[in-house]
Amino acid sequence: MTDMASLMEDRAAAKVISDKMQKPVDWDNPKIARNIKKRYAAERRFKMYGLSAIGIALLVLCVLAGSIGSKGYTAFFQTFVQLEIHFDPAVIDPDGTGDPAVIGRANFDGLVKRALQEKFPDVTARRDKRNLYGIVSGGASYDLRERVLENPSLIGQTRKVWLISGDDFDMLNKGYIDADVDESNRRLNDQEIGWYNTLVSEGVVEKHFHSRFFTSGDSREPELAGIWGAAVGSFYTLLVTLTLSFPIGVLAAIYLEEFAPKNRFTAIVEVNINNLAAVPSIVFGLLGLEVYLNVMHLPRSAPVVGGLTLALMTLPTIIIASRAAIKAVPPSIRQAALGLGASPVQTVTHHVLPLAMPGILTGTIIGMAQALGETAPLLMIGMVAFIVDVPGGALDPATVLPVQIYLWADSPERAFVEKTSAAIMVLLAFLVLMNGFAVYLRKKFERKW
Amino acid sequence: MKKTLAVAALMSVAFAGAAQARDQIRIVGSSTVFPFATAVAEEFGKTTSFKTPVIESTGSGGGLKLFCSGVGEQHPDITNASRRIKKSEVETCAKNGVAEVTEVKIGFDGIVLSNSNASDQIDLTKEQIFLALAKIVPSKDGKSLVDNFYSTWSEIDPSLPNVKIEVLGPPPTSGTRDAFTELVLEEACESFPVIADLEKSNKDKFKAVCAGVREDGGYVEAGENDNLIVQKLEANKDAFGIFGFSFLDQNGDKLQGSLISGVAPTFEAISDGSYPVSRSLYFYVKNAHVGTIPGIQEYLSEFTAEKAWGDEGYLADRGLIPMSAAEREAVRNAAANLAPLSM
Incomplete structure (x- = not known):
């Protein structure tokens, strides 16, 4: 009987509405006009809120990118000083052997120092001489050695050579050192600034593109430090992470989504996967330290351990994204395949997986991007370290891009400030590239039905 | 098939040069000593035939803990400290087989x-x-x-x-x-x-x-x-x-x-x-590793050379305050002889 009663009620309500409907709306009624005005205003306000949210996000992004960019772009250029170097055979190869081993051991630093002495012959005091040699970086002698080893005919000649300058002079040339403050309060004294002005007036100070920044490993000399070692370390680490977490993650997702029975056990597994995705990354670092280093005795600071640890962290992300992608494949596709006689494995590998691939790949790349920016778990396994040599494999000691940023940010030398910002730009460029790749893959594999 | 080959090639590149005895000094420890130790390590790597040591910044306490965890190539050879080693830490070291440790005081901060x-x-x-x-x-x-x-x-x-x-x-x-x-x-x-x-x-x-x-x-x-x-x-x-x-x-x-x-x-x-x-800054060397890991003694002599920690050395440029010449001489000799620390 209650059904009957509710039906009657509905009818009554419908009648009231239709009665109202029959009466034409009095648009001139001030009450209705006000109401309409209010609704339009609410509409506009809502749009404004949305727009201002986007505006604030863009503004913050611009401020961030602007501050990093304006501080960091100078790191891509380096001050060079042109000096007249006499490639003295008595210093480089006294016996005229032409043996690269002999040339390699020669005192090229002495050649640079001699050239500086000739430029400023009136500098004699020991302390002043030391300051004078600071104009040119300690790394300049290695450049000279390379040059001579490449072209032994240079020996005996006098050439004008652009040499990389020391970090303090680089900072002065880039305008980061204020020459007007009291002498005792700056890194360079009046005499050194005098030398700089002389060199500038002779036109032998120039800023060149700093290719070394992209080709060398870390260094304690800011002008010699480069990002390449960390970039290679990041590459090996992510390679290990990807080769491990992608197959395992996708297989786990397929099993859970397509084959697993729905029972208490799978429910527990599911809850745990979701929980793992929210575990702080440092916990995975502790796990990596205990399992990979203390039990399995894998080498410390190696990308393989970093990769294994980050794979643990990335797995839940990949599984969750893959399951969502597999779930989004319409059931009709599966039913059609099964109906035409395909086995469940064929259904999955031939039909479901290709269709879910764009989503799976997007999830994977987001997981990898997250792993690329991670430092906390790597602290525990010794990848936060000063490593000069560019790693040659996944078992060599290495560091990664975000760790390099952290280490440079913590260095006292003023010139590392711009290096830090430049390294952040490189990391951001990598992230943009990876995300761009994700978008490309999605577009490529996407199918409409 | 092509893809599988490509992946296999990548992996073999990644793992090339695997599994050999460590030929590189490993240093852990204080973040205060870090800028000085890294400067010495870089100079050491450039001027000798040894590989550049790997230096981790773990803090003094964390460094000593790792250092004292045992003898063997999976444990670090040297630890930096911005304070002196404690008696309890020496005991932990001894318990784990790290019996002889050389103390090197490097200067002041x-x-x-x-x-x-x-x-x-x-x-x-x-x-x-x-x-x-x-x-x-x-x-x-x-x-x-x-x-x-x-x-x-x-x-x-x-x-x-x-x-x-x-x-x-x-x-x-x-x-x-x-x-x-x-x-x-x-x-x-x-x-x-x-x-x-x-x-x-x-x-x-x-x-x-x-x-x-x-x-x-x-x-x-x-x-x-x-x-x-x-x-x-x-x-x-x-x-x-x-x-x-x-x-x-x-x-x-x-x-x-x-x-x-x-x-x-x-x-x-x-x-x-x-x-x-x-305060004084130190580093500690595991004597048992000298001779096993190449270059430790040479690293010590690089660190204790006048051109590094002297009054006008490159460490002074980085803000390390040198000890007096007599004290430097004494520490240098102790370091060269690997005189073990006793407390």
Whole structure:
């Protein structure tokens, strides 16, 4: 009987509405006009809120990118000083052997120092001489050695050579050192600034593109430090992470989504996967330290351990994204395949997986991007370290891009400030590239039905 | 098929040169010694045929823990420390088979209290710093202990500027903070009679009062990053910062060190010991690894060479305060002979 009663009620309500409907709306009624005005205003306000949210996000992004960019772009250029170097055979190869081993051991630093002495012959005091040699970086002698080893005919000649300058002079040339403050309060004294002005007036100070920044490993000399070692370390680490977490993650997702029975056990597994995705990354670092280093005795600071640890962290992300992608494949596709006689494995590998691939790949790349920016778990396994040599494999000691940023940010030398910002730009460029790749893959594999 | 091959090729590249004995020195330890050790390591790698050592910045305590965990190539060879090894740590070492350890003192580091040079330079005593930063201080009449009630410097002493007390400094996990607590706060607190009395009656409370730093905004924990403190001091003229001397040395055009008991934190004053807030820096070598891991002895001689740690060496350029020539000579000989530490 209650059904009957509710039906009657509905009818009554419908009648009231239709009665109202029959009466034409009095648009001139001030009450209705006000109401309409209010609704339009609410509409506009809502749009404004949305727009201002986007505006604030863009503004913050611009401020961030602007501050990093304006501080960091100078790191891509380096001050060079042109000096007249006499490639003295008595210093480089006294016996005229032409043996690269002999040339390699020669005192090229002495050649640079001699050239500086000739430029400023009136500098004699020991302390002043030391300051004078600071104009040119300690790394300049290695450049000279390379040059001579490449072209032994240079020996005996006098050439004008652009040499990389020391970090303090680089900072002065880039305008980061204020020459007007009291002498005792700056890194360079009046005499050194005098030398700089002389060199500038002779036109032998120039800023060149700093290719070394992209080709060398870390260094304690800011002008010699480069990002390449960390970039290679990041590459090996992510390679290990990807080769491990992608197959395992996708297989786990397929099993859970397509084959697993729905029972208490799978429910527990599911809850745990979701929980793992929210575990702080440092916990995975502790796990990596205990399992990979203390039990399995894998080498410390190696990308393989970093990769294994980050794979643990990335797995839940990949599984969750893959399951969502597999779930989004319409059931009709599966039913059609099964109906035409395909086995469940064929259904999955031939039909479901290709269709879910764009989503799976997007999830994977987001997981990898997250792993690329991670430092906390790597602290525990010794990848936060000063490593000069560019790693040659996944078992060599290495560091990664975000760790390099952290280490440079913590260095006292003023010139590392711009290096830090430049390294952040490189990391951001990598992230943009990876995300761009994700978008490309999605577009490529996407199918409409 | 092509893809599988490509992946296989990539993996074999990644794992090439695997599984061989370690031929590279591994160093862990203090973040204060880190800039000096890395400079030596780089020079060592460039001028010798050995590989450049790998140096991790783990903090003094963490470094000694790793160092003392055993002998063998999976354990580090050297640890840096911004304080001396403790007796308990020597015992842990011995228990794990690390019996012989060589101690190398490398020089001094000053801890400075500094502000933007757009403000006035001030002269403080350790007692005044204690009153400004401690959590619990003696009351006005000096008879009881109360929560820190000083909010401006001039309340402590009328000759000090009338600005709010705001000091940025390292968190308790930092070695710099440990040293600052030990060298300034703990030393100053004994000079207040009411706290000194406490030492006899209630030792635990005495310790807590001496090492307690205020948490009401007067002292701001600015993280381990000293560069961040430098940037904040530039922006805020009234604030002071606590950090290692090398950061003041690098930023002399923006910051000035405050005088402590009338002595300015200069290279010379820290070196001759007249600047009161300085500490010794060390590193420790595992003797059992010398001869097994190539290059340890050569690394020692590079570190203890005059061109590195001497008065005009490259470490002095980076802010390390050298020891006297006689002390350097003594430490160099001890290091060359790998004289084991005894405590």
